[in-house]
Amino acid sequence: MSGQQPYAVTVPKGYRVGPWEVREPLASGAFATVYAARRTGDGAPGLPHRAALKFLPTGTRTPRQLRHLRELAEREVELLGRLRSARLIRMYETLTVDDPDHPELDGATVLVLERADGSLDAVPAPVPDPGAVLAQIGEGLAQLHRAGWVHGDLKPANVLLMRDGSVRLADFNMAAELEGTHAYTPAFSTPDYTPPELLWPEVDERGARIRPSADVWAFGVLAHVVLTGTFPLPGGTAEARCDAASRYARGADELRLSPALPDGWPEIIRACLARTHADRIGTDALLRRVEEAAGVARSPRSPRLRRPRPPFRRRHPVLAGALATALLVASGLGTAAVVANRQAARYDGTPVYEAVPVAPASDYGYHRCPADSVCFFSEHNGHGEMCSWQESDRDWQSGNRTCPWAADHPVRSIFNNIDDDRQLSGVAYYRGTDFSPAGFDRQRKSQRTGCSGVNSMGNLAGTYAPLSHELVSSCSYRPSMWGVLVSLW
Template identity: 45%
Template sequence: MHDTGRRPLDLPPGYPVAGHRITALIGSGGWGTVYAAEDAAGRPVAVKFLPPGLLTPGLRRTMAELVHRERYFSEAADHPQLIRTLAAHTVHDPGRPEVDGALALVMERADRSLQQELAGREPGRPVPGAGRILTEVAAGLAHMHGRGWVHGDLKPGNILLMPDGGVRLADFGLTAELDGTHAYTPPLGSPDHVPPEWWSQRAGAQGVQLRPSADVWAFGVLAHQVLTGGLHPFLGASARARSLAAQAYARGAAPLRLDERLPAPWRALIADCLAGDRRERERLDADTLLARVRAAAAPPTTPSAVRWRRRRRGRHRAGLWAVCVLAAATAAASSATLPPAGGPAPPPPGPSAPASGAIPAGSDVPTALREPIDLAARQCPEAEITPAFLAAMLKAESGFDPNAARPQSQEYGIAMWTPSVFNAWAQDGDHDGRKDYMSAPDAIVTMGGYVCWLDQQLKRRGYRTDLPALVVAGYRTSDKTVADTGGVPARVRPHVDLVLRYLAEYGG
């Protein structure tokens, strides 16, 4: 890393800024630091410090442009779904060179970001109030587009959840004003949320062309994440891998595979937002997007939906009645042991069968490993990647030993990762801030992402049968080796057969 020529901000509580006093650090990123603060009456605000200088002239120009965009849009925008900037102040403090000359933007303070909300969610389950959140995001986006602005960096970290439950779009450093059909923005952005065409565009003297359709794409990714507890519509263990998957889809080299749990109206809307061809995506303007989001978020009103809700209410009442009957029967059983008149009591129900692909309750899979195995399987939409399948792979790889090692082949841990391969796919399965192939949760969740990708690659190559065996073979070799061989290579056939035997034992 190089020296940027500036020290990180470390402002003490009580530090004064534009009539406000700093109370605590909220967070810091590549382009600024945000502090919690209060005004003289004790009302909470947030203060975003944009640093005064960077190393290179190019970066200085980029920073100056970001500051200009943030200030200009904050002053021009006025909508309940857009975060408000209350004041802009240039700091003069020669005694603190790291902050002297910085621009301080005093803004409304949020309770948390959507990114923080997603971080604590179970994958596959929507964020509470998902429809309302997406409706308010779409409303803010429609307001911006209607006035000739493109956000340019729509992502969960820039969606703020306010203390009163409202939703605000924030971070307007990449916001740009339309000139005809497009605008220009610095060549920056979040790889997980930029459209496929962004990667093939060259930055000119004015920056990179930015169109409203880029925000529509980003909204499609965002909606998929909100409705699935954070799952990205394009699979990959890193932002770069996910962007490559999105580019392959846009070229027609791969189909769009949305999470199967998405309700039909949302699925159709997200698919339209993620149209690979920009020109097709441009047909979905922000006002139409907002109308469709409102329709998708509204309770169903068709006769079949009404009947479905009535059936649900009927089942709910029946469930309550069953509870009452069960309670009465339990009380009666405590005072009598004879069967009721009219015949013997029915036999007690037997144990219910596990769901397809689930790990059986009485299996040898260690209890501590079941949660990360289930999590890894839930994150993959492919039918073959089940908890039982991953458990069978782990048993064959290491016998569930998190300290297993084969130094001669450079394979380590419960999933027998080669460190360099693990690093390319690594995920933080135990949420401790580190990615370690010797950590069982990290290794298992990373294995799930990798074999999911292998499954998809093999399907793209035209394979439709024997996929569990082919995926295992790909994990031991590569998808290319499997394709070149035309099936399972002979040298890994004994290992593949072992996994399939364990899978059969687990009921897979």
């Protein structure tokens, strides 16, 4: 590793983190550095022999920088811990470096990710089979948006190419979960892929408001770059192209796409790069048009585990004490879990572990949730008591199926295991009966207490005490007038 090149986190080759040995750097951005790694210890069952370690320096820097970095790390850990998709990079586990002898690394958060062969940004033009690549990117965006998330930083560097030729979306530091029609994200993005309305956004204490249409704009820019090697807006610098985007959004200039675009693609890109967010094409319609233009069939849906294995993570302080709750994750059904008291090894390569066996149990984790059901749990990570439904329920206490413990105990975690072939596959939950927003929640101004897309599993922050839930087509919705009046009241 060259000492001249700036890295967000500099880790020497051969450094040990849990069962992983750091190899060469793969990529680095403003907030994180990714290294190749090989597994040298036993680790949890099912861990691969090769992986990518994403280091976020959450243990050093100034207090203000720390808050920002911890928020970015928390976003990515939450999304990858809750969503499983064939088009999203897979996260195997998270670790926290505990190495006081090396303060530059001590406290860093490490995400152990699926190893890719490279990013789209590193592929020399022209991109082989660009239509198929763009179709898979569109599929990944559709999966994210259906689950109620916005990527927030789609660009070639965050599109990874796997060894088998498939595509994965990655880098979810800016990702945000929708709350109604909007989400909130830090006011950081890549200018060339940012829609005009977000180039100079209004930012409050929660960040900038963002919609799925921001990802659609980014896809339009990315598609133009992949297909022609040029940006769709003129300018020799990013600043000049931002100025061109602003003039275009105001109607002072027209969009002039490259004549080198293949048939069908100019119309798609124009639909993505509409001047206003309301005029941009929806993600599902975009995916259909991209697949038609690319001449590819819908990518096969990855097998869906009806009784899924819990994610490969461990109980640990993910953000060095910054997060309010630890992320507890099982290491496999009927196997031993490992609790890493000091999860980083010293420079001499000596790992520091204490293995704590966990007896096999049939009531362990999310896998208890029946197929084609939505399940709520009294403890984090699918533990404790469980209530499951296959349909909506207006009243958990006196409906067709009751959930007695929810009357005086908050819901701590949820698994939406509903079949994604259903027309209604999301689940929205409410504090009151009859799908009403009883009570007051400062964090959520929308009518719902929360909403989880299909295949989502994860912990709920705060004291969620829902008493009803309904199946919905999508977690992205436009509030009713009654919901608006209630929120104003």
